[in-house]
Amino acid sequence: MSSPVPSAQRSANRARVVRALRERGAQSRRALAEIGLSRSTVKSVIEELLDDGTIMEVSDADRRIGTGRPPTLVGLKGDLGVAVGIEIANGIVRAAVCDTAQQLLSHDAVPMDDHTPPEATLKTAGTLVGHMLDRLGLGRDRVLGVGVAMPGPIQRNTGVNGRATTLKPWVNVNPYATASDAFRLPLVVGNDANFAALAETTWGVARGMRDIAYVYTASGIGVGFILGGALYVGANGTAxxxxxxxxxxxxxxxxxxxxxxxxxxxxxxxITQKLWRSHRDRLSIADVIKMAEMGDVGCRRVIADAGRHIGLAAANMYNLLDPELIVLGGNLAPAGELLLAPLRESMARRAIHAGDVLPPVVVGALDEHTVVVLGAAAAVLRDTERFPLPGKKQ
Ligand SMILES: [Zn+2]
Structure with missing residues (x-):
């Protein structure tokens, strides 16, 4: 049967719908009509994609209103391929495998000495991923791509890790070239805070939001910006x-x-160093937070001070970029309100619209140990250009 719509146009429409589902996850038909296609076009593209097994209907219990039936969404099927996320962090390498339906299939981690050379670290990561794929019964041909997250800015033009990275063996190394040699799969390399922001917009508290700032606290404090629905890395990649x-x-x-x-x-x-004089033990940040929760005055004080300092920086950031939500993640996030209350107060004193229009500042929904590695996988799942689906399922 001949179609009234030329085939080039049909495949372009199809690509737009698939791209929207990859970038935003499962959507209602109504939301898909907002990507700039007519409702009737979206309807026929969805029928075609349902027929050929590219997408499926899913119910979204999270968006259930009252006791009614949850709305039916359409999303990509999970068997179109998998994305691998790798996180290279201080002291540990993590990996995750997610399918095209944005389901986490597996995650794992191995401890790693901070002085390990990049090639050896990537070899360990490759072995870890290989074992995970074997356990899932998946061949390398099923991998759409690999996202690699690491701390510190990665210069956009040269791809080199700057001197500000806390992973010393990686200073002045090009992680993209090094990881390409190691994995021989399509690859994206990015900053940990940026990828964590993608994870929270894909699965967490910022799901579906267009303008957010994700404050990631690890060995350093970095922000991942999602602006206008896309990750913003700046001209040199150091935003x-x-x-x-x-x-x-x-x-x-x-x-x-x-x-x-x-x-x-x-x-x-x-934070921990400020307690060296008052507390005899060398406390970890997790210890400090635990003791603060139990009422230790010194621990509460240093966490509150940190909150105030972050609040000052967050006010400047808010004044420049006006995000709709500020999310806190990483190793300070478990402090919750002990950190956030002074942070908000400090921010409100300095933000231009102090008062009722300040954006909410909340702790992220995703666990501090998985948010970055999930984000590295999300970077692959969301990027249609660099990581196309196999065959005609674009
Ligand atoms: Zn500095």
Missing amino acids: GELGHTTIDENGEVCQCGGRGCLNTLANADS
Whole structure:
């Protein structure tokens, strides 16, 4: 039967719907009509994609209103391929495998010495992923691509990890070239905070939002910006280095060479070091948070101080970019309101629209140990250009 719509146009429409489902996850038919196609076009494309097994209907219990039936959405089927996420962090390498229906199939981790050379780290990561794929019964041909997340800015033009990265063996290394050699699969390399922001917009508290700032606290403090629905990395790829914004002009010298950066006042190391004189044990940040929750005054004080410093930086960020939501994730997130209450107060004092229009500041929904590696997989799942689906299922 001949179609009234030329085939080139039909495949372009089909590509737009698939792209929207990859970028935003399962959608209602009504939401899909907002991507710029007519309702009738969306309807016929959906029928075609349902018929050929590219998409399926899913119910969305999260969006259930009252006791009624949850609305029916359409989303990509899970058997079109998998995305691999890898996180290279201080002391650990993590990996995750997600399918095209955005389901997490498996995740795993191995401890890693911080001085391990990049090639050896990637070899370990490759072995870890190989074992996970074997356990899932998946061949390498099923992998759409690999997302690799790491701390610190990655310069956009050169692909090189800058001196501000906290992984010293990776300074001045091109992680893209090194990882391409190791994996021989389509690849994207990105900053941990940026990928964590993608994870929270794909699965977490910022799901479906267009303008968010995700404050990721790890060895340093970085921000992943989703602006206008897309990850914003800046001209050189170094956007969001909130940890290296100046809080105290006369403060301590930072790892980056600057003075009084936020990282010198509010990252995990600086918080724990403030307790060396008062608390006999060398506490980890998790210990400090636990003791603060149990009422330790010193621990509560240093967490609140960190919150105030982050709040100052967040106010400057808010004044410049006006996000609709600020999400806190990473190793300070378990402190919850002990950190967030002083953070909000400090932010409200300095933000231009102090009062009722400030964006909510909340703790992320995803676990601090999986948010980055999930985001690395999301970077693959969402990128239609770099990681096309096999065959005609575009
Ligand atoms: Zn710095």
